[in-house]
Amino acid sequence: MSSVAQLFKNNPVNHDRIIPLDFTNTKTLPESHVWSTPELEPEPMTRPIPVINISSPEKALLRHACEEWGVFHITDHGVPPSLLHNVECQMKRLFSLPMHRKILAVRSPDESTGYGMVRISMFYDKLMWSEGFSIMDFSLRRHATLLWPDDHAEFCNVMEEYQKEMKDLSHRLVRMVMGSLGLTHKELRWLVPNITGSRTNSSQSFLQLNSYPVCPDPGLAMGLAPHTDSSLLTILYQGNIPGLEIQNLQAEKSRWIGVEPMEGGLVVIMGDLSHIISNGRFKSTMHRAVVNKTHHRVSAAYFSGPPKNLQIGPLTADTDHPPLYRRLTWEEYLAAKATHFNKALTLFRC
Numbered sequence: 218m219s220s221v222a223q224l225f226k227n228n229p230v231n232h233d234r235i236i237p238l239d240f241t242n243t244k245t246l247p248e249s250h251v252w253s254t255p256e257l258e259p260e261p262m263t264r265p266i267p268v269i270n271i272s273s274p275e276k277a278l279l280r281h282a283c284e285e286w287g288v289f290h291i292t293d294h295g296v297p298p299s300l301l302h303n304v305e306c307q308m309k310r311l312f313s314l315p316m317h318r319k320i321l322a323v324r325s326p327d328e329s330t331g332y333g334m335v336r337i338s339m340f341y342d343k344l345m346w347s348e349g350f351s352i353m354d355f356s357l358r359r360h361a362t363l364l365w366p367d368d369h370a371e372f373c374n375v376m377e378e379y380q381k382e383m384k385d386l387s388h389r390l391v392r393m394v395m396g397s398l399g400l401t402h403k404e405l406r407w408l409v410p411n412i413t414g415s416r417t418n419s420s421q422s423f424l425q426l427n428s429y430p431v432c433p434d435p436g437l438a439m440g441l442a443p444h445t446d447s448s449l450l451t452i453l454y455q456g457n458i459p460g461l462e463i464q465n466l467q468a469e470k471s472r473w474i475g476v477e478p479m480e481g482g483l484v485v486i487m488g489d490l491s492h493i494i495s496n497g498r499f500k501s502t503m504h505r506a507v508v509n510k511t512h513h514r515v516s517a518a519y520f521s522g523p524p525k526n527l528q529i530g531p532l533t534a535d536t537d538h539p540p541l542y543r544r545l546t547w548e549e550y551l552a553a554k555a556t557h558f559n560k561a562l563t564l565f566r567c
């Protein structure tokens with residue numbers, strides 16, 4: 218069992234925060250899913266999110282995107298469009314199953330993988346208009362067999378291929394974004410395991426499939442509540458239905474900016490660990506997902522983390538910029554996040 222899976226075992230979730238509503242049979246928004254206006258905040262504004270062509274990235278542009286936005290689109294990433302299409306089809310296939318079938322692969326309270334509400338549901342009184350399916354290498358075939366006893370090969374093959382592509386891409390991206398701070402491949406060897414000469418290759422990751430069904434009253438519902446990701450970075454595929462919003466870091470008042478889907482593009486979200494490694498320079502931006510009345514939206518979030526048991530800490534600290542965070546492992550960070558949620562980062566301040 219991976220240390221991440223073990224961690225979830227130690228932080229069980231309440232039963233009433235696991236099984237989602239049967240959305241297809243719900244025609245009006247139940248009180249349990251009505252969010253108050255201050256939580257939903259005003260209409261999102263639009264500002265163009267940076268776009269980085271990663272086949273020839275400009276260092277300064279990339280650094281600016283990580284420092285000022287913490288979120289950017291990537292193009293020319295090399296992930297075949299046919300694979301993205303297949304991932305989307307398989308997600309729709311899974312989430313369109315009737316509830317009595319999806320429930321066969323439900324996550325148990327101390328498990329990290331399977332079907333259910335997202336784990337952050339336990340930090341909010343109101344419930345979200347979404348359902349999820351979490352995958353780690355060891356769990357994929359077991360859960361897929363429960364969903365489709367005779368017909369799971371295609372789902373598994375697509376998700377395995379996608380995870381492989383995401384792993385390579387995330388390693389490339391970590392090297393690129395940290396490289397934009399002037400860190401060399403040698404300095405990053407311990408963090409990105411497939412660089413030649415690395416001592417370990419056990420980086421950890423997991424894939425979260427999200428589904429936001431058509432909602433009868435989207436103005437009062439929340440797809441995925443505000444959070445930062447605990448990863449080094451997250452690669453998000455969101456198809457062509459809008460829904461992702463990020464908090465505007467430039468405005469004094471918290472406002473949300475819609476991250477419009479880009480044809481063939483993927484979105485990169487900087488995680489809390491990159492914020493720590495960059496000594497606070499890279500932002501792990503707060504983001505959320507909203508829902509709509511006409512389209513079933515799905516997204517796939519690949520959370521990339523460092524190798525198991527690796528101690529990480531600020532790499533760019535020097536005498537003029539003393540370290541803002543103490544050293545920690547991903548496991549330690551996830552444990553803090555599992556109990557303190559959005560306040561976890563401040564617990565590691567020096």
Ligand SMILES: O=C(O)CCC(=O)C(=O)O
Nearest residue numbers: 425427460461506516518
């Ligand atoms: O569905 C989305 O747009 C956001 C998903 C997300 O933020 C997550 O899974 O952590």
Ligand SMILES: [Fe+2]
Nearest residue numbers: 444445446504
């Ligand atoms: Fe997220």
